Amino acid sequence: MSLSSPSTTGGLLSNIYAGSSSDSETSDYTTDDESEYTDDEDDDDESDISELPEDEPAPPPRPVKPSNGKIRVHWAKSDDDTDVTNFREELGPPAMEFPFELDDFQKRAVLRVSHGDSVFVAAHTSAGKTAVAEYAIANAIKQGGRAIYTSPIKALSNQKYREFTEKFDSVGVITGDVSINPLANVVIMTTEILRTMLYRKDESLANIKTVIFDEVHFVNDPDRGVVWEECIILMPPDVPMVMLSATVPNYREFADWVGRTKQRTVYTDKPYLLMDNKGVFNTAAYRKIYDEIRAAEAPAPNAKQAAGKGKGRGKGKGKGKGKGVHRGPAPKQPLTGESKIRLETQKLQGMIKALEADDKLPATVFVFSRVRCERYAMGMPHLDLLSGSAERSKVHVFLKESFSKLDETDRDLPQIQAVTDLALRGIGVHHGGLLPIVKEAVEILFSRGHIKVLFATETFAMGVNMPARSVIFSSIRKHDGSKFRYLLPTEYTQMSGRAGRRGLDSVGNVYVLAAEELPDLKALTTTMTSKHTPLQSQFKLTFQMLLQMAKLTHWKAEDLMSRSYLENARAMQLPTARRDLQRLKKRQGDLPKLECVLGEEDMHRYAKLELKSRHMASDLYGTLFNTDHKKVFCRGRLVMVWSLPDIKASSPAVILGSSPPSMSTSVVATVDVLVVLRKPVPGSSPAGDSGYTVRIKNLPVKSGLLLVTNHALPNGVDFSDAFGLAREMRRCEDAGQFDEPLELGKNLKQIQTEYFDTLIGVKDLTKAKMKSKCHRCHLRQEHFDLVVEEGQIEDDIEDLEFKIDDSSLYLAPARERMLRALVDLGELDKDTMQITLKGRAASELVLGDELTLTELLFRNEFGEADVPSCVALVCCFACDSGVSQMSHEAAEALLPPETVKLLEQAMETHGKVAEILTKERVETDWTEFDKQLCLGIAPLAYAWAKGVPFAELMTAEPIQSKEDEEVYYSLWKPGDKPLQEGAVVRSIQRCDELFRRLGKAAGVMGSTEVVEKVEKCREAIRRDIVFALSLYLEQDGQRQASKAVDEAGEKEGCPVEEVS
Structure with a gap:
């Protein structure tokens, strides 16, 4: 049984495109009506960039504040209404023609590309994203420039190479093991290679007019997603980008981040439905199929199943004693x-x-x-x-x-x-x-x-x-x-x-x-119709990233961190934070100076005591209210309240009534109070010489009461006379009754014990305040408000400065720990934090465990070992996860003693690196860390370096070297899970690439001995089917390489690499 669902031209559900432009649109800004914000740091961005050395990439520009005083909020702008009726006229002479009519989203994207803008095309497989990329390439060539096309995997790079050679005259490809025509008009490479070129500002990046990022939704990949972010951040802002992605719901947010990072408007086109039966899952069809299946499984109406008697076997025809008790069909057992x-x-x-x-x-x-x-x-x-x-x-x-x-x-x-x-x-x-x-x-x-x-x-x-x-x-x-x-x-x-x-x-x-x-209906509906997985940043700091940043003068790790998609929310808030900071500093400067005959310091000390009192007894008062609120929070009880509107100081008050927590009225305990004030507030009434009064209903007990006193107004007071209550409260205040905390009676002994420290603290703070000269001053409220406002502004300024500072970055603590680890390893100088020779060598090892391998290099482990042993060791750092692993003990049993000793040295070194990471509390996935050194593949790699044919490596029989009489056993025995040939090939190919990197690192060290050893190792493993040239490159590659050599002869000093 099958479920069928039609989809137009590959099940096309939606197409999204986004283009970017450097134009400033006033509708994209939020006006600052109160003051004009300017960021002085932005004034010298242009001069900073122009002064950078030629051999170093310039950091992307900082967010710039337009001169019209408006803060840029959104960098993604909707382009839904763009009319493409006159597409041909607007486009002009096209850079290339297509043998089919472009869809509207393609036309909009092509127009943006022709204007030199960046575009973001999000549509699922077979929707036509490649057409936009091809036009971008043709447009770059038309302008006399070059284009780069990146893909997530080498296999796709090879396929794209073959595909593009049929459409463009000059095509090149760069992968880990092949470099064909690297200076062609369009060069295909993996994203990791582009990242390396951007870090080093490779000369081949000159005259690049566009860069195409394929499979941008790889941003979600936990291991490799960071590479896409690094490339986007490092890309010069004047290079247009074409980003191709699967359908994602948060395309506008991602486009907003790209626009903010590159300081260019990004135009977006929302997804639209092409044809999917209105996008509604056909539940009726599912139910019909479900009923048909159940009907087919049901028994015939008059079938006599399991009606036999007794102990007979088989078809229910036994004649023993007893009657069969099972009626109907036996339950269907799942197959296994x-x-x-x-x-x-x-x-x-x-x-x-x-x-x-x-x-x-x-x-x-x-x-x-x-x-x-x-x-x-x-x-x-x-x-x-x-x-x-x-x-x-x-x-x-x-x-x-x-x-x-x-x-x-x-x-x-x-x-x-x-x-x-x-x-x-x-x-x-x-x-x-x-x-x-x-x-x-x-x-x-x-x-x-x-x-x-x-x-x-x-x-x-x-x-x-x-x-x-x-x-x-x-x-x-x-x-x-x-x-x-x-x-x-x-x-x-x-x-x-x-x-x-x-x-x-x-x-x-x-x-x-x-x-x-049938699959579960709910799960099936969710899979087919729910929203797609949004783009989520997988940005993470790596030691390689920190080393690359340390090699540059004008770049810091914080530059990458702050511009990452991970920090997008923070970056959105930064312009507003800078504006608010400037406002607060201006407000701070405009505050009146505190001038008090008693001394400013006294008021500051008094304010600290008052603020410390707040919330101290909140839990105590909440418990008291729930225990005995009628006696403690009775009518006439004198209290001190705070957190009143427009009043920062505490004020004397009297309880007029109380309300216990109730689901019908309030979920918290509250009191009704009359407050007496020295100055008026909204809603207050004059009370003669006593000042002003204001009634507050439903004041929360836990958050509104500063102090419950031990006194209450005498019997006979008219609580309806606010004027008289105010006069009576002033009398109590002069008598010091508002300064005596509540004494708990014997019936509240349990609470007294539970809150012993709180009660002592309330008494001590009250006594301290009473000793202050400010406590009885008639200007206490006014001066207190001023001091609190000053303190609040200082706190807000401190918070904003922290948000703006790089120390607030999410990964800032991790960066500090990782830098300390690099210092411990000797790859950064302890005093200057400059990269050392050891660190420069490690920076060449962009594949594998650079920390352990660098330690082994500097201990000359490779120089002293023979070639097969070196191959066995390095392959352990390049092992593909698909290779079946044997235990370390079993692997060592198949290797000669000198090789085993080398592997043990590597294990010991790997462990010492782990100790340093643990010491500096570097967050580490120890499972993945252990996988960086997989000794189980060592016997296979050793045998391959000794010349054993690939076919023999894949057998379960003992294998013998052609060079000598040594016998090596394969990695698996009959009955074991067999090796996967593709995984073995990938491991050896990665081993070769890692050797190439080790050769560069050894060159940095100046060790010609290790450089020569590395070349011998590569010669030993680069053979036969493992390094067979890709079918996509075999014919076209030779033609392109030959043509590149001819073209290079016309360009003096233009290096061309042969097919490797």
């Missing part, structure tokens, strides 16, 4: 293991045949398990989807040519043979465990239409531009590493968006397989 996979495979095969009959292939089947991907595909041996021998011959020839440069032993790998057999029947498999060259072969066959059904994990939906006519979910539940859960709406949309090929299909179909039972 092999039986479940067989059922799912059967259902999928039936669905695929139905789609073939309905002409709805090709289809992508998303499976959330690498093992299941292969089991489903291999479980359909009789399914043949190719059209005939001619198409089968094309597939055979392509695969033969693709694998022709591999060694014979590599061509005979079981994985290659299995994928080839599947492809010759129109079936493909795509997951991270496949060899890179195998994945690329499958992708190319799929793009050419020869793979009719592709079983893929969700990584296939990440950027790889391979739409299909239909998408099938084998399940909408997945294991996220810790638990099973339903797909998030963003995940579902990203994958379902693969349904529908632009320009070929008017509708894309999405199916959810329900092999055993």
Whole structure:
């Protein structure tokens, strides 16, 4: 059974675009009517930037205050009403033509790009985001400049390279192991490489007219999201950016942050619905399918099930004693293991045949398990989807040519043979465990239409531009590493968006397989229709970031921290905070000076005593009220109250009545009081020589009473005569009755014991105030108000200055701890905090555990070890998470003693680094820290460096080196979880990249010995299928590289790197 939902051209639900401009729009500002705010620090921004050395990137400009006295609040401006009817006329001569009519959102984005603005395009897969990126590239080339296209993964970079070489004449690509035509008009690279180039202000960034960031929603990635933020922050503000992202609900907030960071207006276009049946989940269809399933499972009306008697076995026909007690069908037991996979495979095969009959292939089947991907595909041996021998011959020839440069032993790998057999029947498999060259072969066959059904994990939906006519979910539940859960709406949309090929299909179909039972209705509705995951900052400080910042003169870590998306809320408040700070300082200067014949210091001391008294007895009075409020808070009780409107000093009052807490009236205990004042307040009445009176109803006991005295007005007082009450209270005040705290009687002994310290404190403070000259002064209230206002302004100024200062940054404490750790490690100078030689070496190690590796470098561990041992060690720092791990003890048992000793030294060094991090309280994920050094891969890496063929590494038999008689055992034995070839290749490739970085670090140290050792290690591992050139680069790369050499000859001093 399956659920089907149509979606137009890949399930397109929404498209968003945002463009940025340097224009100042008055509607984007909030007017400051009271005073004009100016920030003196902003006056010299331009001169600061112009004075920076050429070899160092300038920090982005600080937020600038417009001269019209308005504070910039929003940097994202809605552009919903932009009319694109006259698109052609407004665009003028286009930089490139498209073979299809652009959607309105694309037209708006293209117009912004043509004006030199930045754009943010948020739409899910197959919506047409790439068209905007392509136009931005063409526009940059038209202006005589260059463009950079970044992608999150190397595989996508390679694919984009092949795609762009068909549209642009001069294309280059830079990945960790390949550099083709790096000075081309458009260069494709990973975001990490762009970050490194920005930190170092690489000369190849010259004349860049636009930068395209693909998959910007990777900002949400906990490990790599920070890279996108770093690149956006470091990008020169005059370089337009094109940001491509999946659908996100907070696109305007993110665009606002980008605009604030780059100091440019960002235009946004809200999402609009294309076609999704009004976006309403079809509950009726779900109920119908549910009823059909239940009806099919129900027993026949007259079936006599389980009606047999006695002890007989089998079909209820036993003849023993007793009657059967079970009536009706037995409860359905959930399938497990092999039986479940067989059922799912059967259902999928039936669905695929139905789609073939309905002409709805090709289809992508998303499976959330690498093992299941292969089991489903291999479980359909009789399914043949190719059209005939001619198409089968094309597939055979392509695969033969693709694998022709591999060694014979590599061509005979079981994985290659299995994928080839599947492809010759129109079936493909795509997951991270496949060899890179195998994945690329499958992708190319799929793009050419020869793979009719592709079983893929969700990584296939990440950027790889391979739409299909239909998408099938084998399940909408997945294991996220810790638990099973339903797909998030963003995940579902990203994958379902693969349904529908632009320009070929008017509708894309999405199916959810329900092999055993229907998914939960609520969960299914949430997955399909709820809001997508918002963009959330994953900005974090790393030691590498701090080292890179330390190498620069005009950059500090605070520059990145304060401009990060993490600090977006703070950045929004900074202009207002600066304005408020200026106002407070002006108000502070305008305050009248306290002039008192008794002395200013006395009033300041008195004010401190008064303020300390507040809230001291709040809990005590609350408890008293709940215990005996009729006696303690009786009518006529003299009290001191505070927190009155327009009055900061405490004032004498008398209780007129009390109200216990009640759900119908008030949730807190309150009293009704008459207050006598020295000066009038709103609502007060004159009381002759006594001053003024004001009645306050429902004054909270806990927050309004400063002191409950031991006195009450005498019997016979007319409480309706406010004039007389005021005169009587003044008499009591002169007699000192408002200065005597309440004495608790014997019936309140328990409370007296509980609040003993509070009662003593109230008495002591009252006595201290009574001794002050200010206590009886008729100017006490006026002077007290002035002192309190001064103090409040000082506190507010201090708070605002802290908010504005970098010390208020969320990660400021973490930064201080990490800097201390770098000092302890000798990578920063203790006195000057300047980067040391050791720190400069560490800054080259942007991959792996730079702290431990730097320690090993400076101890010359690499210089003394042989090549295979060095490879074994470095590979431990570059191990892919997909490689099955053996224990350290088992790994060491397969290695020679000198290699084991080297690994033990690394473990010891790793532990010492951990001790320093613990000492300085650096927040560390110790699980991830331990994973930085994975000794389980060491035997495999050692064997590879000794020349053992890749095919033998993947076997479960003992393997022998070609160079000597040593025998090495593979990482797994029969019955163990097998190694995944793709994970092993990635580990060795990362090992090579890490060696390249180590060579740079050794060069900084001046150690030619280690530099030579590193090159020998790289030579030992860069071979065979592990470093087979990408199919996307093999033909096009040679053509581009050759052309680049010719072009370079015309440009004096223009370096061109060969294909590596």
